[in-house]
Amino acid sequence: xxxxxxxxxxxxxxxxxxxxxxxxxxxxxxxxxxxxxxxxxxxxxxxxxxxxxxxxxxxxxxxxxxxxxxxxxxxxxxxxxxxxxxxxxxxxxxxxxxxxxxxxxxxxxxxxxxxx
Amino acid sequence: xxxxxxxxxxxxxxxxxxxxxxxxxxxxxxxxxxxxxxxxxxxxxxxxxxxxxxxxxxxxxxxxxxxxxxxxxxxxxxxxxxxxxxxxxxxxxxxxxxxxxxxxxxxxxxxx
Numbered sequence: 001x002x003x004x005x006x007x008x009x010x011x012x013x014x015x016x017x018x019x020x021x022x023x024x025x026x027x028x029x030x031x032x033x034x035x036x037x038x039x040x041x042x043x044x045x046x047x048x049x050x051x052x053x054x055x056x057x058x059x060x061x062x063x064x065x066x067x068x069x070x071x072x073x074x075x076x077x078x079x080x081x082x083x084x085x086x087x088x089x090x091x092x093x094x095x096x097x098x099x100x101x102x103x104x105x106x107x108x109x110x111x112x113x114x115x116x
Numbered sequence: 117x118x119x120x121x122x123x124x125x126x127x128x129x130x131x132x133x134x135x136x137x138x139x140x141x142x143x144x145x146x147x148x149x150x151x152x153x154x155x156x157x158x159x160x161x162x163x164x165x166x167x168x169x170x171x172x173x174x175x176x177x178x179x180x181x182x183x184x185x186x187x188x189x190x191x192x193x194x195x196x197x198x199x200x201x202x203x204x205x206x207x208x209x210x211x212x213x214x215x216x217x218x219x220x221x222x223x224x225x226x227x228x
Contacts, residue, residue, distance in 0.1 A: 096214065
């Protein structure tokens, strides 16, 4: 399975500012996913990032608010722009892994964001 | 569209067996995952079913019926450390790739 390094692990930010979250994977992966997990809730998919193309956003999420970069097969960033307290959440990246005998998804350790 | 339904909370006794049910309506269905998530941690993989039937892995088993849009996770010989949220996550094929869509999760509390 892949190992994902996600940072920062947590941050407290002022409203109106932006935060960029990074995910580094120890192997090349085609698809990377960004999720949000609001307090006490499950994971909601924000967008899917495929290397070399623009990210695909889920309903309710837009590129201006959550710009994503995917410069190569091992790295991606998610920016939370113009933050408000409603953006306080845990943000997680995930990768899809396919081999001849295994198929699954691995998650980063998450970024706990508090907007004040 | 996507619709996933699982119980919000369950309680069980240490050493017992518990079954967590999940029903789903998923466009482009391509298998179903179960994840465990302890508070403050990332989800960890438990099981993956793509064909109908039961997959057994130690104390955990998972069942899938594609025709009924139904899955369950069975936890045997419960331990206190099994207290966690259990997430049902169908895989949906759309736009040329697969993606996981998560249910709301079932918070399981295991008591002595």
